[in-house]
Amino acid sequence: MAEPDLSTDLGFLTLKNPVIAASGTFGYGLELLPFCPPEALGAVIPKGVSLAPWAGNPGPRACEASGGLINAIGLENMGIERFLTEALPPLKARGATVGVNVLGSEPEDYPRLAERIAGSGADFIELNISCPNLKKGGLSFGQDPNVAGSVIRESVAAAKGIPVVAKLPPLVSDMANLASISEKSGASAISLVNSVPALAVDLATKGPKLANVTGGLSGPPIKPLALRQVYVASGAVSIPVIGMGGIFTAEDALEFLLAGASAVQVGTATLADPRAPLRIIQGIGDYLRKTGESLRDILSQRLPKANSGLCSGPPPATKGTK
Amino acid sequence: MKGGAPPLGQPLMAGLEVIRVQALAPATTLLWLKAPEGFPKPFPGQFAKLRALGPPQIPLKGGRALLDKPFSFHGADGDSLAFLIREVGTETAILATLSPGAKVRLTGPLGAVRPELSGKGPLLLVAGGAGLGPMGMFRAQGFGPISLLYGERDASFQVGQGFLRGLADRVLPFTDDGSGHGEKGLVTQGLERELKADGPKPLVFCCGPPGLLREAARLCRERDVRLYVSAEAFMACGLGICLSCSIPAKGGGRVRVCVDGPVFPGDTAFP
Numbered sequence: 001m002a003e004p005d006l007s008t009d010l011g012f013l014t015l016k017n018p019v020i021a022a023s024g025t026f027g028y029g030l031e032l033l034p035f036c037p038p039e040a041l042g043a044v045i046p047k048g049v050s051l052a053p054w055a056g057n058p059g060p061r062a063c064e065a066s067g068g069l070i071n072a073i074g075l076e077n078m079g080i081e082r083f084l085t086e087a088l089p090p091l092k093a094r095g096a097t098v099g100v101n102v103l104g105s106e107p108e109d110y111p112r113l114a115e116r117i118a119g120s121g122a123d124f125i126e127l128n129i130s131c132p133n134l135k136k137g138g139l140s141f142g143q144d145p146n147v148a149g150s151v152i153r154e155s156v157a158a159a160k161g162i163p164v165v166a167k168l169p170p171l172v173s174d175m176a177n178l179a180s181i182s183e184k185s186g187a188s189a190i191s192l193v194n195s196v197p198a199l200a201v202d203l204a205t206k207g208p209k210l211a212n213v214t215g216g217l218s219g220p221p222i223k224p225l226a227l228r229q230v231y232v233a234s235g236a237v238s239i240p241v242i243g244m245g246g247i248f249t250a251e252d253a254l255e256f257l258l259a260g261a262s263a264v265q266v267g268t269a270t271l272a273d274p275r276a277p278l279r280i281i282q283g284i285g286d287y288l289r290k291t292g293e294s295l296r297d298i299l300s301q302r303l304p305k306a307n308s309g310l311c312s313g314p315p316p317a318t319k320g321t322k
Numbered sequence: 323m324k325g326g327a328p329p330l331g332q333p334l335m336a337g338l339e340v341i342r343v344q345a346l347a348p349a350t351t352l353l354w355l356k357a358p359e360g361f362p363k364p365f366p367g368q369f370a371k372l373r374a375l376g377p378p379q380i381p382l383k384g385g386r387a388l389l390d391k392p393f394s395f396h397g398a399d400g401d402s403l404a405f406l407i408r409e410v411g412t413e414t415a416i417l418a419t420l421s422p423g424a425k426v427r428l429t430g431p432l433g434a435v436r437p438e439l440s441g442k443g444p445l446l447l448v449a450g451g452a453g454l455g456p457m458g459m460f461r462a463q464g465f466g467p468i469s470l471l472y473g474e475r476d477a478s479f480q481v482g483q484g485f486l487r488g489l490a491d492r493v494l495p496f497t498d499d500g501s502g503h504g505e506k507g508l509v510t511q512g513l514e515r516e517l518k519a520d521g522p523k524p525l526v527f528c529c530g531p532p533g534l535l536r537e538a539a540r541l542c543r544e545r546d547v548r549l550y551v552s553a554e555a556f557m558a559c560g561l562g563i564c565l566s567c568s569i570p571a572k573g574g575g576r577v578r579v580c581v582d583g584p585v586f587p588g589d590t591a592f593p
């Protein structure tokens with residue numbers, strides 16, 4: 001039987017397969033060469049970069065909790081200048097498709113970063129407006145749809161044609177609204193979810209397990225929440241949705257595609273097994289060979305429309321009773 | 323490290339068979355795995371991520387860990403790889419109760435190659451508790467004589483003298499409360515005494531809790547003795563991609579314990 005076609009069309013970019021390495025869990029892209037060459041993936045998104053290098057948080061920076069991982073790396077990164085001269089060119093030279101994840105401490109940082117990336121050879125920009133670790137300004141930018149909208153709009157203008165993907169936080173009061181604002185502000189796609197604000201307490205020391213106290217939860221425990229948010233967001237927009245959150249197997253990835261995603265990102269799974277992204281690509285191919293479907297068949301299926309809330313509302317008034 | 327990280331070996335990932343399990347103390351086990359064909363020879367201080375495969379043979383309080391756990395190579399003789407496992411939680415308890423024939427997933431060797439940990443002349447090893455892990459790797463490195471200072475809280479944790487004598491020419495055990503063989507007190511008291519002794523200055527290698535590493539760094543700095551420490555940090559990936567193990571480096575910048583270390587010159591790890 002012929003190899004199934006795993007390519008997925010994001011409109012602004014066609015990926016050779018739907019599996020993308022998530023930011024912060026694939027280093028700067030070349031560290032895993034013995035296990036997972038970046039050019040074998042649909043795309044890679046290296047560690048998020050800011051205008052100047054950031055030192056990040058003191059340790060301990062991560063711990064396991066309830067089958068997941070809580071991290072408070074604090075967005076340590078080499079800064080955009082070093083990234084563009086040292087990290088991006090070798091990735092592009094290998095033929096990898098590269099999204100540049102950017103983060104700022106002020107809304108104005110994002111368009112300035114986008115401007116630097118324009119003309120660099122990057123395939124797209126991913127705006128991390130959702131990291132729960134940003135201290136300045138308290139909540140993440142994505143928490144306020146108006147701020148999110150203007151950050152996206154100005155970044156799109158500054159990116160001079162490089163597609164901009166808005167990476168959304170998991171916990172917002174109205175995901176459909178944030179997704180729709182992202183689309184209206186010019187995002188070529190949205191990606192979600194980022195890690196979920198979380199806390200781990202150490203009973204032995206009666207203190208927090210992480211030096212930063214709180215962090216972001218990722219991995220298997222967030223998968224159902226992420227699936228729901230991808231489902232809601234994809235119902236609200238016509239731009240592609242890139243889904244992530246706890247994807248460890250090909251089956252997990254296929255579930256996200258059925259929930260409305262056009263591609264997926266794999267994060268924590270790569271920390272547990274550096275071959276995870278390749279294993280997932282292989283597994284999607286195996287699944288399609290077994291069922292005889294094409295990836296297009298999967299992507300064209302839709303889940304039924306959900307009830308509006310978590311509960312189905314008050315029971316309808318019954319006729320004939322007082 | 324600034325100016326280029328030390329070289330890494332080419333790590334492998336494979337399911338390996340347990341060939342021998344040796345209880346060294348109630349909570350300490352030596353686990354021997356069958357080395358895969360062509361496995362790179364690990365350097366002292368290098369480590370591997372391990373995960374027991376198959377159903378655990380002990381009742382679990384919670385679920386299995388998400389991530390494979392780091393352990394220093396204790397020995398490597400071509401056909402087999404040894405790890406010293408101190409039981410502190412779920413995964414170490416599962417590893418410690420494996421039987422020959424069971425399978426363990428290994429990713430390694432990981433960590434930087436430190437050519438400084440092979441050479442001639444006197445070597446002083448300082449181990450606190452599970453810090454005994456890497457100490458089996460030095461016999462084959464050319465040093466001599468090798469002395470081992472080994473500290474435990476009390477006798478119940480202590481590994482037997484016969485085993486310790488296989489690691490070094492001279493063994494000086496300590497227990498905090500004096501309940502075990504050797505001296506009463508902290509291993510750092512032994513280090514201070516050794517550093518004051520006449521004779522050629524040894525190279526010192528220290529592995530153990532952060533307090534021990536810091537005190538060893540202070541003592542060695544005072545006496546201008548070359549020290550290498552095996553630093554510990556929570557490691558989510560062990561491969562340099564997540565920055566969960568990143569610590570400040572001497573003179574600014576940061577290093578990742580998993581790929582730039584875990585062995586660092588004593589003054590680098592504590593700027």
Ligand SMILES: Cc1cc2nc3c(=O)[nH]c(=O)nc-3n(C[C@H](O)[C@H](O)[C@H](O)COP(=O)(O)OP(=O)(O)OC[C@H]3O[C@@H](n4cnc5c(N)ncnc54)[C@H](O)[C@@H]3O)c2cc1C
Nearest residue numbers: 391392393394406407408410411412413414452455555584
């Ligand atoms: C480079 C490196 C080399 C190591 N070499 C050895 C070795 O040779 N032999 C050995 O026995 N152990 C070694 N360790 C420590 C070992 O990795 C941990 O003990 C193990 O991960 C614990 O797993 P667990 O599931 O049993 O415990 P968990 O359930 O994860 O934790 C149980 C308890 O142990 C504590 N703990 C967990 N991990 C660590 C850690 N890394 N350091 C200190 N406390 C911890 C937790 O806070 C908790 O209180 C090494 C660690 C590193 C980073």
Ligand SMILES: Cc1cc2nc3c(=O)[nH]c(=O)nc-3n(C[C@H](O)[C@H](O)[C@H](O)COP(=O)(O)O)c2cc1C
Nearest residue numbers: 022023024048128193194195218219245246267268
């Ligand atoms: C250690 C770590 C570092 C991360 N760093 C970033 C980052 O720099 N930028 C970003 O947008 N997301 C970052 N993330 C979030 C992931 O990209 C991903 O959105 C999240 O972990 C959920 O997916 P997962 O469950 O597959 O890991 C990080 C996650 C982890 C675990």
Ligand code: FES
Nearest residue numbers: 560562564565580
């Ligand atoms: S443990 Fe992930 S970078 Fe060191």
